[in-house]
Amino acid sequence: MQGLIYYISLPFIYLLSLLPFPILYIVCDGFYFVLYYIVGYRKKVVMQNLRNSFPDKSEAELKRLCKDFYHYLCDLFPETFKTLTISKSSMLKHCTLSAEAKEIFDRYHQEGKSIIIVMGHYGNWEWAGNTFSLTCKQKLFVVYHPLSNKYLNGLMYHMRTRFGTGLIAMRDTFKDMVRNKTMISATAFIADQTPQPDNALWTTFLNQDTPVFQGTEKIAKKMDYPIVYITIKRLKRGYYTILAEVLSEDSKNTTDGKITELHTSRLEKDIKEQPELWLWTHKRWKHKRPAVKS
Template identity: 65%
Template sequence: MLTYYLVLPFIYLISLLPFALFYGVCDFMFVLLYYVTGYRKKVVLQNLRNSFPEKSEKEIRAISRRFYRYFCDLLLETFKTLTISREAAIRRCKLQPEALALFNRYAAENRSIMIVMGHYGNWEWAGNTFSLQGRHHLYVVYHPLSNKYFNGLIYRMRTRFGTGLIAMKDTFRDMVAHKSELDATAFIADQTPAPNSAYWTTFLNQDTPVFQGTEKIARKMNYPVVYVCVQRVKRGYYEISARTLFEEPSKTADGEITAAHTKALEADICAQPEYWLWSHRRWKHKRPEPVAAKVSPALTVL
């Protein structure tokens, strides 16, 4: 509690800075994290080396450096959500006309949708823009923080423009409860699930577990699955693109939805790798060994 109240005034101070000064603070933070503390630098470099074995060490370190610049901007841009105006939020994170048309079509058809995306670009600002411009009521599936004070801060930031939050453990129950509404439920699907319950695939040249819950819920609710990418255009500016992966998820085969949204995210990362969250320990689990079939003792007697 004490840490929260000590840090909170600085968070609001940073949030209130005009953008020219704000990004000066981001530059200072980059120097601190990249050159002084080396925050998770080993994790970032190893993730990049494993993901891009064809790249030279010079290329890997260049991507790493660009990632840290983006990462520092991203962290402080999240705080900006506390005080940013509606006009600035929409100006700095725009829905592409094609994306807005897609969402408006589903709204006109009175169809709720499921949005799937990754930790790429600025997903926090994208939620604000969607809530301000979209006709669907946006709900974001999230992991509540264990610290109730910081969790409350995050909750205020994310719900300021009307976005609703759903705790991951309550996702299906809450979606059923909201079934009469025109909803868009957003899943950030590149988090790390328990290895034994995950869908395993090759992602960025590595064995990777992926949550199956997104697919299971999509097939039960039969909402169109829309993949969203938040592309950084230049410093402080983003564009949101969207495309439908599946109109009728109930007709898909097991693993089809999971494979499709994972492949879509991989393509975006490969195009501009510095804008993904490389500091995350995405590959901390190993693929479980297949369980050997048990042979009855009677069958072993010749």
């Protein structure tokens, strides 16, 4: 059944990817009307997340922010499918790497150092991977969680690797990074997913008690790789720029938890600046901090 639905949907997905941007965004506006006003996809989750994250905002402000988020969400997924057919020149026109970020990545490549990139589900992270692979000298690997639907997973794999990006399944992260140690690489972790509470670092994030993955920090320490945080800023509809900031030059000698706290607080700052760009439909706070054992 999954295969039948996939093959029926595939021509429409490709048709969507071929639309000129002005027409694509008219379609996105239609998606927004259906998703927000008719389907109401996860609106309760989004509103609760926003209320807890921004307790100082009025209900009217939160509803406006909720609408802004759904508008962006309905742009994000068609933009992602655009990767199927977009040209290299158009990709680099719509998502640019800032000069400062390029300088950071070029310096590490010149020094012969592989790095770890850490980011959140913020802005168009799919386009950022494409732009990095088209612009930077390092081989980019992205750590991802394979989808259970093998057909959709195959489509996403094709999109994400089209411009030269490599993928590493989450369960194989450390093993594959060791295997790739002979090349100068950049391995990207999206570190704002929800870990199991017993294995997480607990911190305050967006005014809430929040578990954070420690895997990025632990692997950086083992590999002794510098860590670079990236921000994907939306300049206007369909246009982004990638900013970069070095979080740690000497990961192995940082105190435990320091790197995790740094990239979490940096993401929080970004979200507060452009809150509609974060993935609010995610049930980020479904776990409670485990009780301290006496």
